[in-house]
Amino acid sequence: MAEYCTEEKVAFNGKRVEILGPTFEEGKPGTPMNWRNKLRNREEMLAYLKTGERYWFNDEWFGSEKRKTKA
Amino acid sequence: MSDIEKKSIDPATVKMLKKAQADGCETIFDRADAMKPCPIGAEGSCCKTCVMGPCRVPAPKKKGEEKSRRVGLCGATAETISARNFARMVAAGTAAHSDHARGVTEVFLATAKGKIPGFQIKDEQKLLQLAMDLGVEIGNRSVQEIAIDVGQKALSEFGRQEGEILLAKRAPLKRQEIWRNLGIMPRGIDREVVELLHRTCMGVDQEYKSLLHSAARCALADGWGGSMISTELQDVLFGTPVPVYGKMNLGVLKKDEVNLVIHGHEPLLPEIIVGVLQDPEIQKAARSVGAKGINLTGMCCSANEVLMRHGIPVGGNFLQQELAIVTGVVDAMVVDVQCEMQSLAQVAKCYHTKLITTSPRAKIEGAMHIEFDEHRAPDVAKKILMEAIENFKNRKPNADIPSETTDTVVGFSHETINYLLGGMFRASYRPLNDNIINGRIRGIAGVVGCNNARVTHDDPNFTLIKELIKNDVIVLVTGCSAMAAGKGGLLTPEAARQYAGEGLASVCEAVGIPPVLHMGACVDNSRILMAATAVVKDGGLGDDISDLPAAGAALEWMSEKALAIGHYFVASGIFTVFGVTWPTTGSEEVTKFLFEEFENSLKGKWGFEPDPMKAAKLMIEHIDKKRKALGIDKARERVLFDMAKRRELDAA
Numbered sequence: 163m164a165e166y167c168t169e170e171k172v173a174f175n176g177k178r179v180e181i182l183g184p185t186f187e188e189g190k191p192g193t194p195m196n197w198r199n200k201l202r203n204r205e206e207m208l209a210y211l212k213t214g215e216r217y218w219f220n221d222e223w224f225g226s227e228k229r230k231t232k233a
Numbered sequence: 234m235s236d237i238e239k240k241s242i243d244p245a246t247v248k249m250l251k252k253a254q255a256d257g258c259e260t261i262f263d264r265a266d267a268m269k270p271c272p273i274g275a276e277g278s279c280c281k282t283c284v285m286g287p288c289r290v291p292a293p294k295k296k297g298e299e300k301s302r303r304v305g306l307c308g309a310t311a312e313t314i315s316a317r318n319f320a321r322m323v324a325a326g327t328a329a330h331s332d333h334a335r336g337v338t339e340v341f342l343a344t345a346k347g348k349i350p351g352f353q354i355k356d357e358q359k360l361l362q363l364a365m366d367l368g369v370e371i372g373n374r375s376v377q378e379i380a381i382d383v384g385q386k387a388l389s390e391f392g393r394q395e396g397e398i399l400l401a402k403r404a405p406l407k408r409q410e411i412w413r414n415l416g417i418m419p420r421g422i423d424r425e426v427v428e429l430l431h432r433t434c435m436g437v438d439q440e441y442k443s444l445l446h447s448a449a450r451c452a453l454a455d456g457w458g459g460s461m462i463s464t465e466l467q468d469v470l471f472g473t474p475v476p477v478y479g480k481m482n483l484g485v486l487k488k489d490e491v492n493l494v495i496h497g498h499e500p501l502l503p504e505i506i507v508g509v510l511q512d513p514e515i516q517k518a519a520r521s522v523g524a525k526g527i528n529l530t531g532m533c534c535s536a537n538e539v540l541m542r543h544g545i546p547v548g549g550n551f552l553q554q555e556l557a558i559v560t561g562v563v564d565a566m567v568v569d570v571q572c573e574m575q576s577l578a579q580v581a582k583c584y585h586t587k588l589i590t591t592s593p594r595a596k597i598e599g600a601m602h603i604e605f606d607e608h609r610a611p612d613v614a615k616k617i618l619m620e621a622i623e624n625f626k627n628r629k630p631n632a633d634i635p636s637e638t639t640d641t642v643v644g645f646s647h648e649t650i651n652y653l654l655g656g657m658f659r660a661s662y663r664p665l666n667d668n669i670i671n672g673r674i675r676g677i678a679g680v681v682g683c684n685n686a687r688v689t690h691d692d693p694n695f696t697l698i699k700e701l702i703k704n705d706v707i708v709l710v711t712g713c714s715a716m717a718a719g720k721g722g723l724l725t726p727e728a729a730r731q732y733a734g735e736g737l738a739s740v741c742e743a744v745g746i747p748p749v750l751h752m753g754a755c756v757d758n759s760r761i762l763m764a765a766t767a768v769v770k771d772g773g774l775g776d777d778i779s780d781l782p783a784a785g786a787a788l789e790w791m792s793e794k795a796l797a798i799g800h801y802f803v804a805s806g807i808f809t810v811f812g813v814t815w816p817t818t819g820s821e822e823v824t825k826f827l828f829e830e831f832e833n834s835l836k837g838k839w840g841f842e843p844d845p846m847k848a849a850k851l852m853i854e855h856i857d858k859k860r861k862a863l864g865i866d867k868a869r870e871r872v873l874f875d876m877a878k879r880r881e882l883d884a885a
Contacts, residue, residue, distance in 0.1 A: 186745070190640065194477035194544065197652050198358060204371075207358040211365065214651060214660030217770035218403060219365055226772035227406050 237262075241552070241690035243720055245483040245635035249556035252633055258583040260555045261574060265686035270814070277315040278819030280305050283435040290314055292819050309439060315820035316441035317433040319796070319827075320448040322816065324429040326797025327451050329571055330756055331422045331459030332594070333499055334466075335391055340501055340607050341466045342384030345377055351505050351610040354380055355472045359648075363387075363465050367399050380469070387462050393421030400465075401457045404762070405769045407777040408806060412453065415834055417446055417804070419454035426451055441823050449804040449835065456801030461759035467538070471504050474541040474644035474753060476653075481719040483553060484638035485546035486562050490528040491519050493621040494548055494557050497569035498754065500538035502591055502605045503531070505614040506567075507543050515618050522625045527618065532557060533572050534712055534754035541644040541753055549720075550691075550713035551791075552684040555580045561632035565621035569605070570595045572683070572792065585627040587620055641724035643715075643751035647764040653744055662764075662771040664744070665707075669782060670773055670865050673736035675705040676856030677768070679761045679802070682787025682795045684713050685813045688843070691717040693788035693812050696845035698723060702748040704853055705734035707741075709764065712755040714789065723749040758798050761785075762805055775863060779806030779836030782859040784852035788812030788845055803827075803837040808855045810840040810848045 167183040201207045211219040237250045240262050253260050273279045273289050281287040288305030303311045344352040354360060354376055364371055364379050367386040371379060390398055398419045401409065412418040419425050429451040432438035438447065468474070486492050495503045509515060510527060519527050530548040531539050539545040548557045551572055557563050558580045565587040566577065578599035581588045588600040591613070596602055601620070605613055645653075655661035668674045678701050684690055694717035698708050702723070710718050718724055723732060729741035733748040741748050752760045765778045774781055785802045787795050790811055802809045817823045832838040842848040860866040874882070 184742070191476075191478045191642070194475050194644065196475050197649070197657070198356065198473060198475060200657055201358050204357070204361070207361055208371070210358065210657070210660070211362055214655075214657070215362065215648070217662075217767050219362070223770070225770040226774070226776050227770060 239689060242692045242695060243482070243637070243690060245637035246549070246553055246556060246690055248633075248635045249483065249553075249559045253556065253559045256559065256583060256631060258559060258580055259576075260559070260580065261552065261576065261686045270687070273819075275814055275816070276819035277318040277816045278311060280309060280314040280317070282317065282433065283307070288314070290819065292821070307435060311820045312441040312822050313439045313444070315817045315823045316444040319817050319823070320429055320433050320444050320451075322793040322796045323448040323452050323800050324426050324433070326792065326794040327422075327455035327459065328426050329794050330455050330463065330797065331391065331426065333570065333756060334422075334459040334463035335388070336499060337463050337466050337470075337501065338384060338387045338391075341470055342381065342388060343607060344470060345380035345384050347377070349607045349610065351508060352470060352607070354469055356469050359465065359473050360469045363469065366403065387466060390458060390462060391422045392424075394424060395420055398422065398454060398458045400461045401453070403766060404457060404805070405766055405777050408779075411777070411806075411836065412804075415446060417450035417453065419450050419458055422454045422458040425454040441820070442826060445823070445826060445831075446834075448800055452797050452800035453804050455797045456759055456762055456805065460756045461762070463756045464753070464759045467500055468646070471500060471542050473648055474646040475649050476642055477541060477544045477644045479540045479544040479546055479641050479643055480638045481547040481549075481641055481716060482637045482639055483549055483557060483560060483635045485528075485530055485548060486557065486560055486634045487528040488562055488632065488634060489525045491522070491524045491526070491622050491625045492528050492530060492563050493618065494530050494532050494563050494566040495535045495539065496532035496554055496566055497573060498534045498571045498756070499569045499592075500535065500542075501607065502567070502569060502610065502614065503535050503539050504542075505610040506617065507539060507545065509611050509614045509618065512615065515615060515622070518619060518622050519625075522622055524622070524625050527622070530557070532566070534756070535569070537712065537715060537751075537754040537757075541751065546638075547716060547719070550684050550716040552686060552690045558584055558586045560634050561585070561629055562634055564624040564628070565589055565617065567591060567617050568595070568597070568600075571794070573597065585624060585629055587624050589617055589620060591617075637720075639720050639722050641719040641751065642726065642747055643719070643724060645709075645746070645750035645752055647752075647760050647767060650750065650764060651767065653746060662767045664740075666768060666771050666773050668736075668740045672865070672868060673705065673740050674707055675734075675736070675853070676707075676782035676784070676860070677709065677765070678706050678783065678852055679709045679711075679758070679785040679807070680714050680718075680787070681711045681755065681758055681761075681785065681798060682714050682790040683792050685789045685791040687813055688789060691720065691789075693843070693845045693848075694718070695721045695723075697786060697788055697849050698749055699732055700846060700849035701852065702733040702737060704849070705737040706853065706856065707737055708749045709752050709761050710749055711752050711757050711761070714787070715751045717789075718749045719751065723747065724751055755794060755798065758802075765805075765807070777806055777836065780859065780863065782856040782863070783807060784855050785809040786811070786848055786852060788843065788848055799839070803831060803839055804835055806835065806837040808838055808840060808852070810842055810851055812841070812843040812845070812848060815841040
């Protein structure tokens with residue numbers, strides 16, 4: 163991996179600071195980013211539905227639709 | 234600049250148009266010059282629902298002219314005729330998406346029952362997701378048992394006669410309430426299409442508001458019914474899209490390989506072709522005719538499907554289908570349904586290309602027909618590949634492939650966006666909502682739809698998308714507009730820094746995503762509905778899709794499917810701008826109802842603006858209006874509340 167590059171930016175106090183620049187590697191992806199393979203069994207799949215896809219699949223989800231005062 | 238150079242902003246397209254002219258091959262671009270649209274039909278003022286007509290009731294040329302004189306033989310007013318024509322287009326578009334979905338559902342069910350070779354359930358998690366939505370028991374049941382029930386439930390959605398379509402309950406609660414209060418919650422998919430066609434028959438529904446609300450009900454049966462079922466079941470069968478690298482434009486065709494172009498909309502046969510491509514027998518056959526291999530290329534929405542699941546390169550969008558053949562290196566083009574021009578048969582005759590139809594629902598005179606039978610799908614795929622291989626030797630010497638190709642990263646299903654924003658343990662739309670609230674991202678736009686030979690190819694879509702991201706609006710794309718963005722270089726993470734405003738670019742760079750997210754084919758606009766719903770449900774941006782700082786557009790639309798999509802966007806609460814032409818301009822009242830009054834009931838409305846810069850302005854103004862209504866239009870000082878201040882809040 164190439165050495166990290168840095169960028170100079172202005173901090174909130176007006177001082178110029180050196181910060182870490184982009185850390186991605188050059189090149190093109192050879193394979194799809196198959197994140198769904200991380201779900202190894204049915205238990206994990208159902209658990210992910212309750213957490214990751216909680217908007218539809220978690221009874222306890224406290225989103226915009228269950229607020230006390232309507233928007 | 235020559236006339237040909239004004240036809241498209243894509244250099245590959247212009248090169249092939251010049252080649253077609255030199256080869257004496259007529260294309261859609263030539264026909265668009267030779268034949269102008271019928272002005273009465275274009276404004277929706279021609280009624281041919283009975284044979285006493287066709288009756289023409291064009292808009293009065295002079296202001297103040299008697300409106301009462303503008304009626305058909307039966308007395309149908311310009312308003313009724315205009316609304317009927319609009320509704321019939323919506324019904325046709327809904328029918329197209331939904332018949333596609335029915336085909337997918339039947340294959341899905343047969344797969345679940347183990348009746349067809351070559352297909353399998355690839356995404357168990359998505360199956361479970363759908364099972365929960367459709368009320369199918371999961372427990373310890375096998376994938377096969379669950380899939381059979383899911384398939385049967387999905388199939389029954391088409392013929393449902395009463396109640397509500399099951400996937401509509403995915404919409405925000407407030408949106409569902411709006412539909413119920415207006416009496417437009419769809420019952421069954423087929424029922425809504427049939428009822429709308431009945432209403433538009435001679436002497437039935439003759440009140441334009443009633444017709445247009447009924448059209449909304451039908452369109453919702455598409456967006457939250459047919460299209461959504463199609464997307465979901467295709468994901469279960471072939472995998473939910475994840476980020477994948479791919480190339481776009483005619484330069485992906487290869488001179489020294491057998492080129493097979495897959496064109497159309499249904500991913501069923503293309504998936505099988507992808508699977509049998511590596512068959513040693515097929516590869517050997519290709520080498521035996523002097524080719525180095527077989528190059529599979531997509532066209533139109535079939536292209537989007539195989540691109541986002543396999544990284545198969547895309548040849549081009551709707552207006553490039555003839556031009557792929559004009560290169561002279563397409564050995565076979567295989568088509569299924571929707572957006573396939575009949576002229577392909579004539580263009581294929583100018584070169585050596587074999588045009589192969591595969592759907593029993595879509596035959597083309599002059600084309601070879603090899604019917605897709607899911608029960609022997611691998612054999613059908615091999616037969617098609619062999620036709621292409623055998624035709625390799627028949628290439629003519631005037632082959633010329635443009636060099637243009639562009640890198641893209643595609644495959645942003647709403648599930649993938651959720652994952653990318655938070656990871657496996659914190660998957661969430663929260664970062665998106667936070668960045669909309671803090672103003673780094675100004676809003677969300679869905680830019681979808683076709684190409685249209687009446688405007689410069691790709692220009693309206695590309696210009697609009699570029700302007701939106703420049704103004705920090707993140708753009709979700711599908712269909713042919715996605716390819717316009719891709720060919721223009723907007724579908725890579727690097728495009729964020731190059732084209733997007735500073736706020737949007739900073740978010741895209743932090744997450745590692747392009748500023749324009751490719752969400753799939755035109756049936757996959759249902760993914761945009763789901764992403765919008767997730768944003769609503771995550772909180773902080775209102776209770777309904779209509780509260781979001783969001784807008785939609787299809788500036789190069791041409792198909793009835795696009796009108797159905799636009800109408801379900803509007804009926805879901807989204808301000809949607811169309812370009813090129815507007816089909817109700819024959820009636821000022823109908824147009825005003827769609828453009829203004831619809832917002833009072835459905836909270837969404839239509840807009841028309843062919844100029845992409847002006848369309849961007851309209852969309853951004855709407856986004857800003859919604860930001861103001863949410864109280865996020867101005868930066869607010871962040872105040873740390875101590876306990877005393879919190880108690881004051883509670884007391885209030």
